[in-house]
Amino acid sequence: MADTVVRCGYSRCRAELPPPGPQGGRPRSFCRDTRWEQGRTCAQMARAEREALGALGLDTGTGAFALDADRLREHVGALAGPVAELSGALTAVLDRLDEIERDALAATEAARAAATESDAARQQAETAREAAERRARDAARAAADARQERAEAVARAEEATATALAATEALGAARQQAADAVAARDAAVVARDAAVADARAEREAAASAGRGRETAVLAARTAEHERDTALARADDLARDRDRVAGELAALRAELASVAGERAGLAETVAEQRSRLAGQQDALAEARAVADGLRAEHDAARAEIRELSDRIERVRAERDGHAAELERLRSATVEPAPVARMHPDDLAALAAALKD
Incomplete structure (x- = not known):
């Protein structure tokens, strides 16, 4: 049952997706209602993630x-x-x-x-104090006159x-x-x-x-x-x-x-x-x-x-592993060594290439 569960293709979500309806149809790859930053959907976030990894020159398909x-x-x-x-x-x-x-x-x-x-x-x-003193002096003079x-x-x-x-x-x-x-x-x-x-x-x-x-x-x-x-x-x-x-x-x-x-x-x-x-x-x-x-x-x-x-x-x-893989592949197409190799060695080399 666990192998048949379909999950969202966005790496940060990975939510379980509902199966197709009774009438069939194309199965979903991303969530429909989930929203992330700035209201973007899982499909938009996955596309942006792929574009960012592509800009870095990274292969998004390798495990x-x-x-x-x-x-x-x-x-x-x-x-x-x-x-x-x-x-x-x-x-x-x-x-x-x-x-x-x-x-x-x-x-x-x-x-x-x-x-x-x-x-x-x-x-x-x-x-005001000076004016009051002047008025007081005037009043004193007036009182003296009186x-x-x-x-x-x-x-x-x-x-x-x-x-x-x-x-x-x-x-x-x-x-x-x-x-x-x-x-x-x-x-x-x-x-x-x-x-x-x-x-x-x-x-x-x-x-x-x-x-x-x-x-x-x-x-x-x-x-x-x-x-x-x-x-x-x-x-x-x-x-x-x-x-x-x-x-x-x-x-x-x-x-x-x-x-x-x-x-x-x-x-x-x-x-x-x-x-x-x-x-x-x-x-x-x-x-x-x-x-x-x-x-x-x-x-x-x-x-x-x-x-x-x-x-x-x-x-x-990764580039070194890719170069090594290319070297091994180029080594496997040479006719003379393959003709001289034992069948058991050829089987082991095929198994190694599959790995």
């Missing part, structure tokens, strides 16, 4: 070379996996090198951008108060004089005609004193209004001073925050430099791995060259 070809195919198949892994590893190493270079460039650019932003923020903070104006207003108010007191005293004196005049009028009714002129003069003096009192009251009110205005302005200046002080404190806090951020950025830059150093170490390690993989690749290529040399030696041995 000895079929055995050597199978061993060569096994060696090549055994090397295909490591070579593919080596190629993949080299590709991964190159990709990792590119990734490390990209990360290093990105980290450097980010550190440079952070340092630029830190310098810009520091310059803005210094500009205090000076307040002192002047207080002095004017004190003068107006003194004037009002003097007017009040004059009014009191005028009232006393009016009372004395009334008493004198009551006492000197008889001398009324004589005292009319004096009474008129006294009334005019009283009227003049009343006008002076009103003027003093008006001046006092004006002084109080100026005082209130000066006090309000002084309060406004004090509030402005407090606001400017608050802004200055906020700017100082912002400057401290910027200084803290700058310190953080410095730490970030240091960390990025450390990471860059680590990446450079990883790059050196990857390069060492790549050198090792290149050495393995060179060893594999050397083994492939050794297999090629073995193929050449096999080919030379």
